[in-house]
Amino acid sequence: MPLVRIDVGEAVKREKKLLLADAVYDAMRATIGIPEGDEFVMLTAHADGELIADPSFMGMTRTGEFVVVQITLRRGRSTEKKQALYREIARLFEERTAIAPDNVMIVLTENDLDDWSFGRGEAQYVLNPPAGAR
Template identity: 30%
Template sequence: MIDALHEAMKEALGVPDDDHDIRYQEHRAAHCRVPGGKTAEYLLVMVHMFPGRSLQAKRALYRAIVRRFSEVGLPAAEINILLNAPPLEDFGLRGGQAACDLDLGFKVDL
């Protein structure tokens, strides 16, 4: 699933090959409630990313995530996606520098 998400992000957002700061967390059913109409296969994908992506790029990401997760056996209808794109100054990188002060090495305004 980590590889599927990374491939979707590369495809839709153009993130670099080595940009794979991805965490997989699974929660026991007893610790979560599944939204109405969903099953035990429900999956919530939360993506924290740099801001600047257009609605078109976000839609492409949604489609790429669902397609790639479906390829590994997850039902498309069970996948919900939540994007969180705080401002660049809210990311501390490369020894404590604000991301807005750095050359990130790739475009975020797609």
Template identity: 30%
Template sequence: MPRLNISLRAGKSEAYRQAILDSLYRAMRDALTVPEDDQFMTITEHDASNFRHGTAFGVARSEDLVYIQIIVFDTRTPDQKKAFFRRATDLLGEHPGIRPEDVFINIVEAAKENWSVGHGLAQFA
């Protein structure tokens, strides 16, 4: 039951944004064994004045930088997380063509009892 929050600079086409969503969904399915149709993702676009980045850690990022935050159950292994980072970066490079330097991902883990996915119920507690 991952939840993805994707942030990028405004101005990309709908096809570009949909390619991001499609690539990340495929990466989740491949690396994190996410069930079919488990797609809870949003894209937020930002004006240039509200979107900042640097070259920390020696990474030369461009204006095409995409921030990806994925919130998942706290059950994924380090190997699964590494596989997701790699698979997501590879797929985003293929379509819509984002450079590896411009893919910034962080994973936030939450215990299953901290999720309600509808009807005010704690479905996983």
């Protein structure tokens, strides 16, 4: 049930943005057990000066291809699973789009079952919790 937001510069073409979305989804399926079809992604392109990142913070070498991936998901994954997710996203971005791992910032925000409504003004996971969450 993750909600993914991917922010890029406006120079990134639509096709490349779609590859980024697919890469995040594939990485989540491979590392943190996201079920098939659970894909909700917002792709946002920013004009020059609207996506700001220090080019060398934490020892990175960032360029104009800087990408921010924000994932909101249910609480409970181990640090090891989260690190595997980070590695897989960076690997797939580089493999599929040639975006260097130094240009990939990933932020996870965790919440609980009652923090989600998928429509109809209902908290579906409160009314019908997914397997393993009961």
